[in-house]
Amino acid sequence: MAATEHPSYKVIGTRPVRPDGVEKVTGKAQYGADVRLPGMIHGKILRSPHAHARVLSIDTSEAEKVPGVMAVVTRADFPVAEDVVQDLGEGAVSVKELSDNVLASDKVLYRGHAVAAVAATSPHIAEEAAGRIRVEYAVLPPVLAVRDAMREDAPLLDEQRVTKEMGGQGSGRPSNVASHLRFAGGDVEAAFAAADEVVEREFTTKMVHQGYIEPQNSTASWNADGTLTIWTSTQGAFVVRSQVAEVLRLPVSQIRVIPMEIGGGFGGKIPIYLDPVAALLSKKSGRPVKIVMSRTDVFEATGPTSGSYIRMKMARKDDRITAVQATLAYEAGAYPGSAVGAGAMTMLSPYNIENFVIDAYDVCVNKPKTSAYRAPGAPAAAFATEQMIDELAKNAKLDPLELRLKNSAHEGTRMVNGAVFPRIGAEETVRAALTSPHYRSPIEGPNRGRGVASGFWFNAGLQSSVVASANSDGTVNLIEGSTDIGGTRASLAMQLAETLGLPFEAVRPTVADTDSISYNDVTGGSRVTFASGLAVYEAGQELRKEMVRRAAKLLGVDEAELVYEDGGVQSTRDATKRLRFSEIAAKAGQTGGPIAGKGAVQARGVGAAFGTHVVDVEVDPETGKVQILRYTAVQDVGTAVHPSYVEGQIQGGVAQGVGWALNEEYYYDESGRLLNASYLDYRMPTALDLPLIETVLVEVPNPGHPYGVRGVGEVPIVPPLAAVANAIAEATGHRFRDLPISPRRIMEETQGLA
Amino acid sequence: MARTYVQATINGVATDFLCEPRQSLLEVLRDELGLTGTKEGCNNGNCGACSVLLNGRLVNACCVLGVEIDGAEVTTIEGIGNPDRLHPLQQAFLEEAALQCGVCTPGFIVSAKALLDKEPHPDEQRVRYWLAGNLCRCTGYDKIVRAVLKAADDMEPARQ
Numbered sequence: 001m002a003a004t005e006h007p008s009y010k011v012i013g014t015r016p017v018r019p020d021g022v023e024k025v026t027g028k029a030q031y032g033a034d035v036r037l038p039g040m041i042h043g044k045i046l047r048s049p050h051a052h053a054r055v056l057s058i059d060t061s062e063a064e065k066v067p068g069v070m071a072v073v074t075r076a077d078f079p080v081a082e083d084v085v086q087d088l089g090e091g092a093v094s095v096k097e098l099s100d101n102v103l104a105s106d107k108v109l110y111r112g113h114a115v116a117a118v119a120a121t122s123p124h125i126a127e128e129a130a131g132r133i134r135v136e137y138a139v140l141p142p143v144l145a146v147r148d149a150m151r152e153d154a155p156l157l158d159e160q161r162v163t164k165e166m167g168g169q170g171s172g173r174p175s176n177v178a179s180h181l182r183f184a185g186g187d188v189e190a191a192f193a194a195a196d197e198v199v200e201r202e203f204t205t206k207m208v209h210q211g212y213i214e215p216q217n218s219t220a221s222w223n224a225d226g227t228l229t230i231w232t233s234t235q236g237a238f239v240v241r242s243q244v245a246e247v248l249r250l251p252v253s254q255i256r257v258i259p260m261e262i263g264g265g266f267g268g269k270i271p272i273y274l275d276p277v278a279a280l281l282s283k284k285s286g287r288p289v290k291i292v293m294s295r296t297d298v299f300e301a302t303g304p305t306s307g308s309y310i311r312m313k314m315a316r317k318d319d320r321i322t323a324v325q326a327t328l329a330y331e332a333g334a335y336p337g338s339a340v341g342a343g344a345m346t347m348l349s350p351y352n353i354e355n356f357v358i359d360a361y362d363v364c365v366n367k368p369k370t371s372a373y374r375a376p377g378a379p380a381a382a383f384a385t386e387q388m389i390d391e392l393a394k395n396a397k398l399d400p401l402e403l404r405l406k407n408s409a410h411e412g413t414r415m416v417n418g419a420v421f422p423r424i425g426a427e428e429t430v431r432a433a434l435t436s437p438h439y440r441s442p443i444e445g446p447n448r449g450r451g452v453a454s455g456f457w458f459n460a461g462l463q464s465s466v467v468a469s470a471n472s473d474g475t476v477n478l479i480e481g482s483t484d485i486g487g488t489r490a491s492l493a494m495q496l497a498e499t500l501g502l503p504f505e506a507v508r509p510t511v512a513d514t515d516s517i518s519y520n521d522v523t524g525g526s527r528v529t530f531a532s533g534l535a536v537y538e539a540g541q542e543l544r545k546e547m548v549r550r551a552a553k554l555l556g557v558d559e560a561e562l563v564y565e566d567g568g569v570q571s572t573r574d575a576t577k578r579l580r581f582s583e584i585a586a587k588a589g590q591t592g593g594p595i596a597g598k599g600a601v602q603a604r605g606v607g608a609a610f611g612t613h614v615v616d617v618e619v620d621p622e623t624g625k626v627q628i629l630r631y632t633a634v635q636d637v638g639t640a641v642h643p644s645y646v647e648g649q650i651q652g653g654v655a656q657g658v659g660w661a662l663n664e665e666y667y668y669d670e671s672g673r674l675l676n677a678s679y680l681d682y683r684m685p686t687a688l689d690l691p692l693i694e695t696v697l698v699e700v701p702n703p704g705h706p707y708g709v710r711g712v713g714e715v716p717i718v719p720p721l722a723a724v725a726n727a728i729a730e731a732t733g734h735r736f737r738d739l740p741i742s743p744r745r746i747m748e749e750t751q752g753l754a
Numbered sequence: 755m756a757r758t759y760v761q762a763t764i765n766g767v768a769t770d771f772l773c774e775p776r777q778s779l780l781e782v783l784r785d786e787l788g789l790t791g792t793k794e795g796c797n798n799g800n801c802g803a804c805s806v807l808l809n810g811r812l813v814n815a816c817c818v819l820g821v822e823i824d825g826a827e828v829t830t831i832e833g834i835g836n837p838d839r840l841h842p843l844q845q846a847f848l849e850e851a852a853l854q855c856g857v858c859t860p861g862f863i864v865s866a867k868a869l870l871d872k873e874p875h876p877d878e879q880r881v882r883y884w885l886a887g888n889l890c891r892c893t894g895y896d897k898i899v900r901a902v903l904k905a906a907d908d909m910e911p912a913r914q
Contacts, residue, residue: 264855295800655894
């Protein structure tokens with residue numbers, strides 16, 4: 001279905017003010033750090049100054065003597081962690097490793113690794129006391145870069161770890177390589193032999209951070225009845241609940257997690273860090289305990305995304321990309337679980353390439369354990385693929401977008417993991433980029449260049465729950481389990497309003513805690529507007545049916561002659577017999593009691609998201625500074641439920657991608673100390689670094705959703721790294737294959753100033 | 755630690771409080787006075803989430819000590835409009851969808867107000883330059899810049 005055949009929605013596609021907006025522009029919205037409870041005290045975490053060391057002893061006696069200190073916690077206070085693997089909401093997690101990351105046991109594996117915690121009457125006292133805890137370490141050599149960690153003589157983070165091989169036997173030797181995956185199809189060697197051109201290149205990217213402005217925080221109260229209440233900033237309250245339950249070995253029913261407003265996450269607020277520590281400090285002190293991370297803690301100890309090494313060989317015959325051989329190695333950080341598998345699965349997805357072999361390695365290094373970051377794994381992989389395609393296009397004197405179009409994936413194309421695409425809009429995004437005013441405009445002037453790149457990201461389905469209750473005044477309370485990071489109260493309320501034929505303002509969405517709604521997975525995987533949207537649709541359908549049933553009683557007619565339409569119930573036989581939603585709701589007490597609908601889904605029918613970006617840059621040859629002159633992001637968004645927030649997701653993803661391309665990196669010294677653990681030195685884009693970001697919303701409805709919704713949040717970060725690199729290659733005549741393409745790197749590589 | 759008695763005018767209201775010399779204005783606002791609209795993002799002056807006006811001048815509250823505001827006038831986000839009577843900047847942020855997670859929003863609004871108070875007609879580049887001390891990780895700044903420019907336009911009749 002093309003955009004022109006868009007069904008005539010009444011609410012979907014409009015741009016109402018979000019329901020939580022006024023609270024947020026007036027400073028009244030309550031985020032995690034704003035929690036203040038009677039008797040509340042403050043916790044601070046003591047962190048390792050070493051990147052790799054054995055913990056020999058911890059002496060907390062001096063800390064306990066500091067006036068105002070009310071509790072001290074070390075790993076000895078935790079229950080013994082079971083060495084089992086559980087799916088705690090975002091793939092399989094070893095409970096022992098999760099516990100070890102929350103508070104170290106025998107070893108510290110990165111600088112900033114938590115080792116002990118203090119609770120006191122003020123954060124200053126807690127910090128002072130934490131400094132008096134004596135920890136004896138036996139310092140070990142750290143291994144910091146992915147290729148170093150893969151060497152046979154590398155220091156081992158875990159002497160027991162052997163490589164998990166997919167469908168085969170590993171060497172059985174201890175290794176920092178946690179796993180190896182392979183995706184293969186067709187006959188790569190034959191395709192390389194028959195090719196017109198084969199190019200082989202290496203690419204590297206550095207660890208980068210999600211950079212959310214609100215630091216992690218947690219407030220816990222161990223209640224008199226033995227239950228535990230947690231107020232926290234999280235992408236998934238239920239996922240916090242299950243992780244805390246595993247680490248503290250409590251039944252989930254004993255834990256209530258109250259999700260506060262969340263100040264950004266981008267994947268980084270799925271794992272737990274502080275919650276079990278705050279809980280045990282509360283248990284010991286008998287007081288509610290709040291812990292808020294410092295910005296340095298956030299950089300040093302919360303999930304960045306992997307640094308990577310990628311080697312790639314690509315073949316072209318005529319205008320077809322015929323084969324790819326690739327090796328990806330991603331830094332997992334201290335414990336296994338990088339997104340290298342997703343990198344491997346997504347790197348060729350915009351294309352239909354028959355012959356491929358992709359090897360993916362998940363590698364532990366002495367840096368913080370990585371967590372998800374917007375389309376985890378995909379941007380670094382696309383950085384390689386999209387530069388290779390660009391290079392082949394240039395060599396063959398083909399337009400880089402035309403070459404992409406010729407090789408584009410479409411309905412029926414198989415991904416490297418064997419999944420077959422349903423109706424997708426990959427090709428449509430390339431076409432829209434080709435015809436965009438930006439791409440058709442000339443780019444003139446010295447030191448300027450234009451780059452393009454495409455990208456793909458999955459949508460997640462997973463589980464969502466909502467309850468919609470009709471109020472007597474004709475409004476509807478929508479209770480939802482998905483935390484709202486960037487406007488999903490609005491996008492869900494809009495879908496319910498559309499389903500019920502009510503104005504947007506009639507729906508009042510509320511994000512619930514874990515005692516108040518059934519299970520709900522994380523806000524992640526671009527899934528909320530899609531999957532929780534399906535739950536909302538289901539609840540809306542239930543309400544519609546119930547409204548018909550109640551109207552039949554009120555009108556004294558048979559249900560079979562009634563239909564729900566335009567926000568009310570209408571007789572198909574007698575046009576005068578009609579009741580509005582509000583009229584039926586007002587009389588619920590006379591027709592059978594409260595009227596509610598629920599939606600509880602394991603969402604199926606996920607869409608797939610594609611984007612194609614165009615960027616113009618100017619490179620200052622004297623300083624190496626790159627200015628983004630113009631940026632256009634084209635994306636297949638399925639159906640733009642609230643176009644402003646869809647645009648916002650795209651613009652935000654582009655900004656993060658531009659930062660990743662040009663400036664952002666974790667910068668370590670040889671001992672494993674992060675040298676830029678502040679916003680001044682970890683250089684995220686400011687308003688001055690970016691132009692207005694043009695968006696082109698292509699709407700190819702997802703056949704798996706009643707309103708055609710696709711996830712939109714993640715794919716916009718996939719193309720920018722390569723698009724910017726391709727533009728810089730045009731501007732300078734030099735191709736940069738290592739990120740970030742900082743002024744320093746540009747001067748070194750173009751002026752030989754290394 | 756001994757606490758110092760401080761008197762100041764906060765959001766137009768004469769206010770007094772006790773604070774430790776080591777407490778920042780940000781801590782005082784949030785922990786002593788319950789004004790939690792001012793946010794902590796970095797606590798070292800790099801992110802602008804704690805932007806407030808001190809005697810009309812834009813400052814990061816994390817870089818000012820609580821004891822330093824004795825006798826001063828402080829305006830926080832709570833002093834700029836309210837739900838019944840939003841400031842044009844707040845209205846523009848809502849209409850232009852200039853916030854996603856919202857945690858940087860109070861700082862941006864306070865900072866933008868400081869700009870419009872002294873320069874009613876900034877152009878896009880001037881807005882970007884002025885707001886470069888406020889970090890936003892969600893929006894890519896596009897809609898924030900548009901909202902500030904729109905608010906400047908909307909405030910025009912009120913000035914005449």
